[in-house]
Amino acid sequence: MKKSITHEFFKGFWEVLPPFRLVLGLCPTLAVTKTVENGIGMGLATTFVLLCSNIIISSIKSIIPKKVRIASYIVIIATFVVIVELVMKAYFFPLSQQLGLFIPLIVVNCIILGRAEAFASKKPVHHSAADGLGIGLGFTLSLMLISAIREVLGYGTILGMQVMWDKFEPFAFMVEAPGAFVCLGLVLGLINLVPKKA
Amino acid sequence: MKEYIKMILVLTAIAAVCGLLLSAVKKGTEKRIEEQILYNVQGPAVKDLFGYTEKIDEIMPKIIGNRQEITVNEQKQSVFVDKKDDKPKAIAFESNAMGFGDKIEVLVGFDLEKDLLTGIGIITHKETPGLGARVTESVFRDNFKGKTLTEKFKVKQDNGIVDAISGATISSRAVCAAVEKSIALYPAIKENIKKKN
Numbered sequence: 001m002k003k004s005i006t007h008e009f010f011k012g013f014w015e016v017l018p019p020f021r022l023v024l025g026l027c028p029t030l031a032v033t034k035t036v037e038n039g040i041g042m043g044l045a046t047t048f049v050l051l052c053s054n055i056i057i058s059s060i061k062s063i064i065p066k067k068v069r070i071a072s073y074i075v076i077i078a079t080f081v082v083i084v085e086l087v088m089k090a091y092f093f094p095l096s097q098q099l100g101l102f103i104p105l106i107v108v109n110c111i112i113l114g115r116a117e118a119f120a121s122k123k124p125v126h127h128s129a130a131d132g133l134g135i136g137l138g139f140t141l142s143l144m145l146i147s148a149i150r151e152v153l154g155y156g157t158i159l160g161m162q163v164m165w166d167k168f169e170p171f172a173f174m175v176e177a178p179g180a181f182v183c184l185g186l187v188l189g190l191i192n193l194v195p196k197k198a
Numbered sequence: 199m200k201e202y203i204k205m206i207l208v209l210t211a212i213a214a215v216c217g218l219l220l221s222a223v224k225k226g227t228e229k230r231i232e233e234q235i236l237y238n239v240q241g242p243a244v245k246d247l248f249g250y251t252e253k254i255d256e257i258m259p260k261i262i263g264n265r266q267e268i269t270v271n272e273q274k275q276s277v278f279v280d281k282k283d284d285k286p287k288a289i290a291f292e293s294n295a296m297g298f299g300d301k302i303e304v305l306v307g308f309d310l311e312k313d314l315l316t317g318i319g320i321i322t323h324k325e326t327p328g329l330g331a332r333v334t335e336s337v338f339r340d341n342f343k344g345k346t347l348t349e350k351f352k353v354k355q356d357n358g359i360v361d362a363i364s365g366a367t368i369s370s371r372a373v374c375a376a377v378e379k380s381i382a383l384y385p386a387i388k389e390n391i392k393k394k395n
Contacts, residue, residue, distance in 0.1 A: 060212075063208060064208055064212075065201065065204050065205045065208060067201075067205060068205045068208065068209055071209065072208065072209065072212050075209075075212055075213060075216055076212065076216065078216075079216040079219060079220055082220055082223075083219070083220070083223050086223050086224060086227045086231070087223070087227060089227070089231050089234060090227040090230040090231045090234060091230070093231075093234035093235075093237075093238045094238065097238070100327070101327060
């Protein structure tokens with residue numbers, strides 16, 4: 001069934017939303033969502049890599065022999081990740097310090113290799129671009145959601161700005177690792193109460 | 199056979215293009231990254247070593263203004279200088295040594311009047327988080343604070359005075375090696391700075 005390009009784009013925001021529908025990319029979701037700023041930074045970096053790798057892989061899919069496809073995809077993805085890392089260090093140094101080693105870890109973010117194998121290697125370039133952009137932005141929104149919950153409850157701020165009342169006791173559990181799991185689990189459960197095809 | 203040739207060609211082509219792209223981006227961002235490290239890592243480390251109490255944004259122009267390029271043993275060396283009454287009082291310069299992951303760059307501070315180590319700052323490193331990376335913590339760096347230059351800057355296992363980080367002997371040893379290198383360069387640099395100022 002031929003799907004339109006807008007469908008390929010918007011599915012990333014609901015039906016195939018990572019990490020809540022497409023349970024991939026859990027590692028950055030847990031690790032860098034202490035603050036909304038970090039969540040946005042990681043989401044956009046991942047979106048850039050996903051978009052570029054989807055486009056390139058879709059463009060050269062016909063010349064990559066089946067047996068070396070994973071190796072080829074990884075090289076291409078890793079190249080874009082290093083580019084993101086260098087550009088971040090050059091223009092967003094404090095953010096790159098905060099995200100630390102999770103930027104290079106984008107290479108093994110299952111969303112990217114997953115979409116390369118499941119979609120970009122089979123569909124035309126413009127659809128792959130829409131898929132990459134949509135899922136990337138959906139992922140960014142998911143990260144923003146989890147980090148908003150964690151930052152507000154754990155620090156009382158959003159993007160560094162105080163949003164809770166003065167006497168607010170921060171719920172420090174939320175910004176620790178166990179809190180991340182609990183938060184992710186609850187949101188995942190709530191979102192999946194709503195059926196995919198709304 | 200033809201299959202293998204195609205696989206080799208495609209992989210080589212992809213790797214070649216990616217390699218080219220990466221070196222271009224690396225070259226393009228080199229200067230900017232150096233600047234960022236200067237403002238975000240070296241600056242605060244120098245401020246720490248020289249004991250400046252002003253905010254980092256305010257004191258940065260002074261730190262950069264007092265930075266001097268000198269040549270020692272035919273090598274260019276960048277030296278940060280702290281002046282009091284227009285005379286050099288303390289200096290800080292970088293040296294490096296091979297750590298577990300890659301080179302560790304260490305900024306070493308010296309008191310010119312008393313010939314003491316004022317301390318160290320770790321500038322860049324690629325050590326293991328939670329282990330080697332802990333050389334950046336003040337607990338480890340305090341090993342070098344206020345010490346005379348004749349102390350043995352090696353880890354305790356090597357009969358030195360430095361308390362290594364447990365599980366990170368290689369990284370600890372590397373920092374010691376970098377400090378020893380700076381101490382070796384210190385006399386020549388001190389002379390050079392005193393002459394120039």
